[in-house]
Amino acid sequence: MEYTVQKLSKMAGISSRTIRYYDEIGILKPARISSSGYRIYGQKEVDRLQQILFYRELGLNLENIREIVTNPAFDETEALHEHHERLQEKRKQLDLLISNVEKTISLKEGRITMSDKEKFAGFKQKLVDDNEKKYGEEVRAKYGNESVDKSDQKVLNMTQEQYEEVTRLETEFKETLKSAFKAGDPAGELAQKAADLHRRWLTFFWDNYTEEAHAGVAQMYVDDERFTAYYDRDQPGTAEFLRDAVLIYTGMKK
Amino acid sequence: MEYTVQKLSKMAGISSRTIRYYDEIGILKPARISSSGYRIYGQKEVDRLQQILFYRELGLNLENIREIVTNPAFDETEALHEHHERLQEKRKQLDLLISNVEKTISLKEGRITMSDKEKFAGFKQKLVDDNEKKYGEEVRAKYGNESVDKSDQKVLNMTQEQYEEVTRLETEFKETLKSAFKAGDPAGELAQKAADLHRRWLTFFWDNYTEEAHAGVAQMYVDDERFTAYYDRDQPGTAEFLRDAVLIYTGMKK
């Protein structure tokens, strides 16, 4: 029995374009070409197509499928195991995503006015994450590898009150920092108050607070231009000022 | 404070290409263009970018994001709800996929020699599914909407013995059908035996067997060219012959 593209495609329930494509990328060549240039497929090709479709249903990409069907000695089991892992990873990410979307929805339906600052929540979250990532070994050793994921969840897991509290804290911190910067003394009362507010703000995102970590973060605000840009936005030099204040606050300096 | 692409990109933790792309598709235009053609962004644009990135993190596509950020009156909550549904659907499919991959792996690690026929399992499965789909109202009403999903799982849920049994049954059925077709009488002993084997084979895939459904499937083998091609592969006319035999077997004819 011989098949043209159309017949084959109807048998397999796929489009003829797909069959030509499979020819094009070389995973399913026709048995022969007719005198008028038509693709002609035989039983062997039908079998192979079914094999291809089987793996396709399992979500393998065509490159992997090619390896399996072109090399009979290929270790399909291993390929499937790897595929399985990728799928698991995908599911984890999807679950996280869904959870975040749900949190966002309930936040919004909780009628919190979505001010600009609140829109920043995710972004600030990212800052904190990057923070943790960069701060490196010490923090990671303490919080484990899952800290990033956990941290990712944290802002969105907050209750409405917690959320309002952290927003309020942040505003107060920024204003205090601004005044302190104008005053000019990182060891002064205002600057130390700012450092304290900063600590309280941080503990909303961290499970464990340590003075070392706090100092490390403050240093990073100076080292990483992203943070520097963020803190220096209104008044250049603020990041450095904050670092000095925090170093004093944590007892790391003077 | 003003930002060039590079500065903005570093602040937001994305690439400058992305920023140009967002300009290109019109979801984030620069505040102005410098005399030398540079894109210059201001505070408003920073805020907007952060909004964009927030929704991006939630997995919304840029088209949806555009709707949200360009039209302040747009119902974000509804968009998020729809997005949530899409994600749920995705997860369901992903779970099914994972389950299928797992079943396939255990099948393979169960050291069943993966002959061509076994590779067809998924495909045959598909045949049965299509079958049910096409057969339409009656069967659906009986099995409910989930029957397709359930059926999808069934082949792969089989124990090794069941699997071998169904494979054996199928072989016997096909051989009997072939002989019966040669004999030529759909009411004859061989043909009726084939119809019986066909029934037994079907019951591996169906929860409930009814003569009506059996007859319907047999009729479909003739009506749907995909099935016809499958059954007529070796001997044209076989599909029709089988239908006649089954119609007699189920008492729907003669």
Next chain:
DNA sequence: TATTGACATTGACGCAACGTAAGGGTTTAT
């Protein structure tokens, strides 16, 4: 001041797996 080096710009291709015409021959049925 001439030259780097780090920035900026606009194209334009590449990716994955096809869908969807466009433009033009071939086979089959009437």
Next chain:
DNA sequence: ATAAACCCTTACGTTGCGTCAATGTCAATA
């Protein structure tokens, strides 16, 4: 003979950018 139903190749569109390539601009240094 003619239309319907096939077949072919070529090539653009999809999504969200990554990655050159060719070229212009700006700030700092030798």
